[in-house]
Amino acid sequence: MKTLNDFNFNNKKAIIRVDFNVPLxxxxxxxxxxxxxxxxxxxxxxxxxxxxxxxxxxxxxxxxVEEKYSLKHIVAKTEEVLGKKVTFxxxxxxxxxxxxxxxxxxxxxxxxxNLRFHAEEEKGxxxxxxxxxxxxxxxxxxxxxxxxRAHASTTIIAQFFSDKKCFGYLLAKExxxxxxxxxxxxxxxxxxxxxxxxxxxxxxxxxxxxxxxHMIIGGGMTFTFVKAxxxxxxxxxxxDDKLDLAIEILKKAKEKGVQIHLPxxxxxxxxFANDANTQVVxxxxxxxxxxxxxxxxxxxxIFKRIILDSKTILWNGPLGVFEMESFAKGTIQLxxxxxxxxxxxxxxxxxxxxxxxxxKQFGLEDKMSYVSTGGGAMLEMLEGKTLPxxxxxxx
Ligand code: AMP
Numbered sequence: 001m002k003t004l005n006d007f008n009f010n011n012k013k014a015i016i017r018v019d020f021n022v023p024l025x026x027x028x029x030x031x032x033x034x035x036x037x038x039x040x041x042x043x044x045x046x047x048x049x050x051x052x053x054x055x056x057x058x059x060x061x062x063x064x065v066e067e068k069y070s071l072k073h074i075v076a077k078t079e080e081v082l083g084k085k086v087t088f089x090x091x092x093x094x095x096x097x098x099x100x101x102x103x104x105x106x107x108x109x110x111x112x113x114n115l116r117f118h119a120e121e122e123k124g125x126x127x128x129x130x131x132x133x134x135x136x137x138x139x140x141x142x143x144x145x146x147x148x149r150a151h152a153s154t155t156i157i158a159q160f161f162s163d164k165k166c167f168g169y170l171l172a173k174e175x176x177x178x179x180x181x182x183x184x185x186x187x188x189x190x191x192x193x194x195x196x197x198x199x200x201x202x203x204x205x206x207x208x209x210x211x212x213x214h215m216i217i218g219g220g221m222t223f224t225f226v227k228a229x230x231x232x233x234x235x236x237x238x239x240d241d242k243l244d245l246a247i248e249i250l251k252k253a254k255e256k257g258v259q260i261h262l263p264x265x266x267x268x269x270x271x272f273a274n275d276a277n278t279q280v281v282x283x284x285x286x287x288x289x290x291x292x293x294x295x296x297x298x299x300x301x302i303f304k305r306i307i308l309d310s311k312t313i314l315w316n317g318p319l320g321v322f323e324m325e326s327f328a329k330g331t332i333q334l335x336x337x338x339x340x341x342x343x344x345x346x347x348x349x350x351x352x353x354x355x356x357x358x359x360k361q362f363g364l365e366d367k368m369s370y371v372s373t374g375g376g377a378m379l380e381m382l383e384g385k386t387l388p389x390x391x392x393x394x395x
Contacts, residue, residue, distance in 0.1 A: 002166040009051030015136025019143035020057035028073040036081045042168035052108040058116040065117045093131040133160035142168025144374040147389030158392035177370040186311040194219030195317030207384035218319040231284035235291040265296030274324040294320030295330035307337040316352040339367035351378035
């Protein structure tokens, strides 16, 4: 796997696909610069080598040129993060861009306008990708968040660089982390899968059954399994058309020697609301009219033991409706158990939308070994797919 360290960028222009798709407020101020900060090590390495960088990204989902999605809004924040002047060009291809890039000196940083102002970007247009490729000597992909898309700047462009292409530090770290969990793992390996639906996690479950020793299944998915096994789930969320699938998963897990752990008790509520009446009940005997919205204390005790005994931990999806304070406890405690296990030396990877939001919200981000930056891309990797953006660098 080629990374930045295999190249010396002295007097080279690197064209870097970054993910600067950052949130903006109504006055176009960047409200969270995490993604810009995440690309800084890659940019710094190239500049410190004596190279220059051309940054390209998308922002939002514009339909053609829409001012509100212009990357000009993030120039000031990028300058602040990098501690350097950033020259913005109001297009990503064309004469003006070519002239600006031709005038670049070592140490310069140029930011191109939103790639998605050209429909060719998302279409993966080869001619458009070739035009972008002309701007740099070396292509660096550091945008994990879009690595599952075969867009011009994330994938197609790579073919114009033969061996002059590599992953940036951020993307390399994502690949390394997932490898540590799925391929090169230290056993015992525990995966915790939560969230609302079995149907959205089934491909992940099937892919990782071969790679883990324990699988904790929580969140709304619990109840499809519990019902399939004959339990009474009251009004809890359930996919009735997935009952056979749930049994099938349990059977497969058994054959492969994977231990599946479902909650044994839950916090049940009489309505789906933060101020609902609640009671802790046996997961198999949820009263009519009540619904399970979080894992209960006995379940958490069991999960804690498993997690503290694990050497590798993957967490995807909350254990309950963590957006409501009354049902966040299971997810918070789970995060704390993983943090404790990580401190004891386990490798922990948190990936995929809601669990990432949860660890950030509960201040546990720094206590995990790695928190993935790409929602959809991470889910596809967990499903065992080869991401086009990664394959294009390796080809
Ligand atoms: P997903 O997008 O599939 O990862 O699901 C995340 C969502 O699952 C979150 O918004 C949670 O509120 C929701 N969730 C977790 N546990 C439950 C539950 N017991 N009942 C209903 N929704 C749940």
